Amino acid sequence: MIKKEPSMDAQKDLLAGYFARLGRAKDEGRPVVYTFVPGNLVELMAAFDVAPVYPEVNALQSAMRQRSSGFIREAERGGHSEDVCSYVKCDLGMLAKGNVGPTGDTIPPPDLLLLSFTGCFTFMKWFELLREQYDCEVAMLHVPYVGDGVVTAAMRAYVVEQLQREVIPKLEKVTGKRLDLDKLRAQLARSRQAEEDLAWVFKSARHRPSPIDAYFGGVYYIGPIFTSFRGSEDACRYYAMLRGEVEERLAAGLGPITPEGSLGDEKFRLVVEGPPNWTSFRDFWKIFYDEGAVCVASTYTQVGGTYERGFRHDPANPLESLADYCLSCYTNLPLPQRSRILADMVKEYEADGFVIHSVKSCNSFSAGQLHMLREVERLTGVPGGFIESDLVDARYYGQANIKNRIESYLQMLHARRTGGSVPPPPRPERVHLEVVP
Amino acid sequence: MRLTTCGIDVGSSAVKVVVLDDDGDGGAELRATHLERIRRRDPRVVLAAALRAALATAKVEESDLAYVASTGDGDVAEGVRTGHFYGMTCHARGALFLEPRARSVLDVGALWARAIVIDPRARVLGSRMTSQCAAGTGQFIENIARYLGVRLDEVGALSMTATRPEPVSGICAVLAETDVINMVSRGISTAEILRGIHESVAIRLAKLLRAAKGGTPVVVTGGLAQNPGLMATLRERLDEGGGHTEVLTHPLSVHAGAIGAALWGAFRRRKLAAGLGGDGRREAAAVAAAV
Numbered sequence: 045m046i047k048k049e050p051s052m053d054a055q056k057d058l059l060a061g062y063f064a065r066l067g068r069a070k071d072e073g074r075p076v077v078y079t080f081v082p083g084n085l086v087e088l089m090a091a092f093d094v095a096p097v098y099p100e101v102n103a104l105q106s107a108m109r110q111r112s113s114g115f116i117r118e119a120e121r122g123g124h125s126e127d128v129c130s131y132v133k134c135d136l137g138m139l140a141k142g143n144v145g146p147t148g149d150t151i152p153p154p155d156l157l158l159l160s161f162t163g164c165f166t167f168m169k170w171f172e173l174l175r176e177q178y179d180c181e182v183a184m185l186h187v188p189y190v191g192d193g194v195v196t197a198a199m200r201a202y203v204v205e206q207l208q209r210e211v212i213p214k215l216e217k218v219t220g221k222r223l224d225l226d227k228l229r230a231q232l233a234r235s236r237q238a239e240e241d242l243a244w245v246f247k248s249a250r251h252r253p254s255p256i257d258a259y260f261g262g263v264y265y266i267g268p269i270f271t272s273f274r275g276s277e278d279a280c281r282y283y284a285m286l287r288g289e290v291e292e293r294l295a296a297g298l299g300p301i302t303p304e305g306s307l308g309d310e311k312f313r314l315v316v317e318g319p320p321n322w323t324s325f326r327d328f329w330k331i332f333y334d335e336g337a338v339c340v341a342s343t344y345t346q347v348g349g350t351y352e353r354g355f356r357h358d359p360a361n362p363l364e365s366l367a368d369y370c371l372s373c374y375t376n377l378p379l380p381q382r383s384r385i386l387a388d389m390v391k392e393y394e395a396d397g398f399v400i401h402s403v404k405s406c407n408s409f410s411a412g413q414l415h416m417l418r419e420v421e422r423l424t425g426v427p428g429g430f431i432e433s434d435l436v437d438a439r440y441y442g443q444a445n446i447k448n449r450i451e452s453y454l455q456m457l458h459a460r461r462t463g464g465s466v467p468p469p470p471r472p473e474r475v476h477l478e479v480v481p
Numbered sequence: 482m483r484l485t486t487c488g489i490d491v492g493s494s495a496v497k498v499v500v501l502d503d504d505g506d507g508g509a510e511l512r513a514t515h516l517e518r519i520r521r522r523d524p525r526v527v528l529a530a531a532l533r534a535a536l537a538t539a540k541v542e543e544s545d546l547a548y549v550a551s552t553g554d555g556d557v558a559e560g561v562r563t564g565h566f567y568g569m570t571c572h573a574r575g576a577l578f579l580e581p582r583a584r585s586v587l588d589v590g591a592l593w594a595r596a597i598v599i600d601p602r603a604r605v606l607g608s609r610m611t612s613q614c615a616a617g618t619g620q621f622i623e624n625i626a627r628y629l630g631v632r633l634d635e636v637g638a639l640s641m642t643a644t645r646p647e648p649v650s651g652i653c654a655v656l657a658e659t660d661v662i663n664m665v666s667r668g669i670s671t672a673e674i675l676r677g678i679h680e681s682v683a684i685r686l687a688k689l690l691r692a693a694k695g696g697t698p699v700v701v702t703g704g705l706a707q708n709p710g711l712m713a714t715l716r717e718r719l720d721e722g723g724g725h726t727e728v729l730t731h732p733l734s735v736h737a738g739a740i741g742a743a744l745w746g747a748f749r750r751r752k753l754a755a756g757l758g759g760d761g762r763r764e765a766a767a768v769a770a771a772v
Contacts, residue, residue, distance in 0.1 A: 340754060427607065445593075452610050455567035459605030467748040469602050470578050474508025477733060479578070 049301055052194075058268055058278055061146055067149035069095035073478065075155040077219045078174065081348050083162035083187055083370035084192075085211065087231035087275040087357065092219045094273045097151060103134035105146035106167075107322035107436035112368075116140065116437055120369045130406040130437035136173065137304040156181045158211065162373040163189055164408045178314035183214035187370040193420035195371045198245050203367035226363065231275035232359040240271055241283035243351040245290050249340040252395055253310035255293035257300040259330040259339030263320060270348025275357075277427040302333045311336030312454055315389045317416065318401035318409050319344045323438040331447045346374040353385070375408040383416045388473045390461070397457045399429040399450070404440050427460075429453030484547040484750055485512070487535070487564065488743030490571070491528065491553040491735070494519055494591035494619070495704070496541040497739040498531040500546070501538035503669050503747035508577065513538035514736045524557040526683045532561065550746030568598055568738060569605055573743030577603040585695030587715075588738070589705040591619040593687055594686055596693035609693035611685065614654055617703045622711075625661055625678050629671050637679075637710030646676035657681055673764045675710065683714035690719065690726075694707075698727035706734030708713040736738050 058290075067288075069076050075460055077089055078097045089096050106112045112419045115137025116130055122140060124133050125138075138144070138151075157171045161184060175182055180393050185206050188199050203465045212223050245265060256262070263284060271277040299307035303326055316339045321328050332339065341352070350354060358365040376381070400417055402410045417428045431449050434440035483502045492499040499627075500513040515538065517531035529576040536543060543549075551558035555565040576586040577599065600609040611618065626636045647669050650656035657678065664674050684706075690699060699719075705711055712730055719726040733740070 223700065423552055432612070448593060449610060451567070452569055452608065456605055456608045458567060458574075459570050466602050467605055468505075468507040470509070470581050471507035472581050474504065474506075475578065476510040477731075478511065480669040 049289050050129065051282065051289050052264060052301075054282055054285060055264055055267055058273060058282060061170070062272055063145050063147040063149045066095055066097065066145070066151060067200065070152045076152045077156045077158050077215075077218075078154040078171075079158040079160060080164075080167050081270050082164065082373045082375055083160035084184070084271070084348070085158070085160060085185070085366055085370075086272055087205075087235055087362075087367060088207075088211070088215065088223075089158075090231050090275050091224055092215045092221055092229040094156075094215065094219060095152070097154065097320075098271050099135040099174075100131045100375045101129040101271055102138065102145055103436050104322045106134055107438075108325055109146050110323070112145065112323060112436040113438050125427060128238065129170075131272040131405060132166060132170045132437050134209050136437050139174075139177065142440040144175075153323075154180050156214055157185060158214070159184045159300060160183060160187060160370055161188045162370055162376040164375065164406075166407070173450040181214055183220055183435065185211055187376060190371055190376055190381075191378055193378055195368060199371055200364055204363045206364060207363050221404055229359040232357040232365060234277065235275040236282050236359065237271075238269055238274065238279045239349065239351045239356050240281040241280075242266070242288040243354075245283075245287055246341070246345065248290050248294055251294060252313075252394075253297070253307075254313065254338050254393075255290050255298060255300060257302070257307075257329075257333075257339050258345060259316040259320065259342035260302075260325075260332065261300055262339070262342055266345050266348055269351075272349075274349075275319050287320070300338055302329065304333070307333055309336045310338050312397065312457055313338055313340045313393060313395045315340065315386060315393065315395045315398040316344070316401060317398065319347075319403055319406060319435060320401065321403070321441050322432045322436050323434075324441050324443060326340040327443050328433075328446065329443075331443075331450050333437050334354045335451065335452060337450075340395055341389040343374055343382070343389075346385075350374060372403050379412045379416060380419070381417040383423065386416065386420045388430055390420065390424045390426055395426070396461070397429060397453065397455065398424075398428055399431065399453065402430065402432045403438065404432070404434045407433060427453075427456060434470060484581050484747045485539075485541055485545055486548045486550060486687050486743045486746040486750065487546045488571070488739035488746060489528065489549065489551045489553075489558050490568075490738035490742060491524060491533070491551065491555065491557045492552070492590055492704075492738075493567060494623075495527045495735075496524065496531045497736050498528075498741050499537040499736050499739040500541060501740065501747075503742045503744060505747065505751055506610040509744065511733075512541070514739070515735060516735060518587060524554070524731040525625065528557055528561065536658050538642065548743075548746035550742035550749070552742040563746065564749060564767055566742050566749075569595065569608060570603075570618070571738045571741030571745060573597050573599045573605050573741065574744050575604040575737030575739070576702050576734075578740055578744060579702075579733055579737060580700045580729050582698050583729070584697060585690060585693070585699045586671075586737075587610075587695075587701045587703075588700055589619060589703040591623070591704065593618055594703075596686075596691060596695050597679050598693050598695050607693050611689060621657070621750040622678060622682065622705070622708070624654075625675070626656065628658070628661060629665075629674065631671060631675070634707075637673055637708035637712075638681045640675035640710035643672040643676035645682050649674075649677045649681045676714075679708075679710045679714045680718075682711060682716045685716040686715055687721075697725070698729050700734070700737075701728060701730050702734045702737035704735050706730040707732075712751065741749070745747060766771070 082182045112134045118137035119133035502510045513535040515535040551562040552571040572588045588595045649660040
């Protein structure tokens with residue numbers, strides 16, 4: 045039986061409620077806006093009371109319910125190549141089969157496709173395909189690449205200007221409402237409150253043993269704040285509850301919760317780069333917790349906001365704050381900075397090692413990861429591990445192979461740590477090898 | 482005090498079992514080795530048969546064993562083993578036992594290969610492993626041998642008779658197999674095809690060892706260590722561009738993992754007896770029950 049904490053049920057209820065409300069959105073007269081997680085403008089959308097849809101969240105939720113393979117096959121029958129991002133194919137396959145979402149509720153068609161472009165070219169092509177399917181408004185926010193790792197005033201102004209000239213007018217058009225700036229500020233204030241609690245939860249992994257798994261557990265923690273709940277009372281309540289649970293675990297000296305209960309013996313502390321595999325999520329996680337490996341920090345949990353690194357929404361400067369949020373999106377950062385973030389995490393969380401999970405689908409994450417591996421090894425002196433699979437295409441996930449590689453990697457970390465505690469070297473004169481098979 | 486221990490290495494194509502006496506000071510005497518191919522059978526049944534055979538050869542009862550150490554796919558040995566040890570440290574220990582000068586180990590198994598850099602006491606200093614592709618592995622050579630209708634134990638020697646190896650993809654096993662089909666249709670001799678296959682595997686293994694910064698001599702462990710054609714090609718590839726890497730094998734190379742496990746088991750048993758460690762009450766209880 046899977047072990048759960050109250051916050052896990054609360055998170056599940058939030059998500060189920062979200063899909064149920066989405067199914068009613070048209071009946072309730074709420075316009076529907078499709079957008080993506082990285083650089084999402086959920087506070088702005090909430091200020092207009094629209095219903096947001098995140099196609100990549102639908103895809104991963106479908107995958108966790110073992111429904112993505114059928115959707116992907118459907119999209120490939122429609123002519124999409126095996127090389128196309130599996131999130132895209134899962135979404136297009138779902139659309140072709142009636143757009144019934146992961147919980148069984150029908151996903152309503154969009155009134156607006158709002159593309160916040162934070163470096164993923166595939167997102168742009170994805171919405172081009174959806175635009176062919178739906179006769180609806182399209183708004184594109186071009187977020188410039190932060191090539192030097194520094195957000196400049198000009199970049200911020202460029203994004204704010206697009207919000208004012210392109211995004212807000214489109215939202216006003218589809219909703220028939222004017223932007224209520226006070227409502228937006230209130231949303232941002234609540235976002236900030238939840239962000240404080242989430243950042244505290246992630247920082248708790250600095251303790252030994254870590255009370256959380258910041259990757260496998262972390263993907264549950266980020267669910268509400270990365271999507272439609274940021275800025276809501278529900279999110280504030282959820283993150284306060286989560287923080288309370290983690291505080292209790294910390295006080296009791298407990299390790300992270302896993303599907304099989306609390307991890308008793310923290311043998312390895314790891315930093316992880318890259319998204320997880322969703323089709324075999326539990327099996328993937330098990331490889332780590334069976335070996336006593338705890339993920340104390342991860343970069344994937346920063347794609348929807350770099351809260352651990354200090355970012356907070358600012359109600360005093362709403363549009364500038366939204367611009368900074370989009371600009372600092374993890375996958376919008378250059379490889380040297382991403383490598384430094386990983387190296388800093390290894391040091392801050394006193395990790396024994398770091399693992400890069402390279403997914404076939406996501407170029408935004410995977411391009412340059414082998415270079416990052418070498419660079420982080422150079423910066424930290426800690427050896428890295430490298431594994432490959434995919435987001436939601438089960439065909440690219442090989443349990444035995446990944447298990448083998450992770451175990452080998454952990455063996456190496458273990459061997460480096462054991463120091464002098466090894467058997468004596470052989471004395472050839474006293475070694476007898478007469479037995480021949 | 483000498484301890485009789487058993488090492489079990491559960492691989493993807495065979496289960497290897499050894500029984501040895503360890504004197505605790507670098508001396509050991511091998512009493513039995515047994516290799517049982519899995520051949521689509523339940524690995525637990527295979528393991529039980531291999532264990533019975535090894536104990537019979539060693540003329541010991543299971544209750545005489547001070548420690549039963551598993552490595553590889555250890556879940557298969559659940560219920561039989563006293564404790565489990567990492568494959569890499571077992572192969573390192575086993576390789577050093579077979580060749581005390583070893584400074585790196587190439588463990589070439591059925592489904593993957595691994596380069597391990599070790600110090601004079603077999604501490605693992607670094608490692609590199611093949612990626613997901615089957616290129617560079619034992620299963621790949623086995624598949625090609627089956628296509629060509631050659632017995633696996635003849636593959637190495639036959640490849641050495643070739644004068645003009647036919648190059649095949651060293652990156653992708655599927656591409657390499659396509660290459661082979663094409664070669665057969667072009668009338669290329671079996672020996673030349675096999676030589677090309679060995680070249681592709683050797684190139685991959687040499688890259689792996691260089692990436693791990695492995696020192697010389699290198700001891701090859703795992704099933705492919707018995708393939709003279711591969712060893713000859715590997716030596717050539719490693720010495721390309723100057724320098725010399727000594728490549729060593731041993732008739733017992735395929736048992737290196739199991740030997741290493743048995744040696745680690747004796748070490749752990751002594752530590753537990755001395756009250757110095759072991760990392761679990763369950764293991765200590767198992768030892769107490771076994772002794």
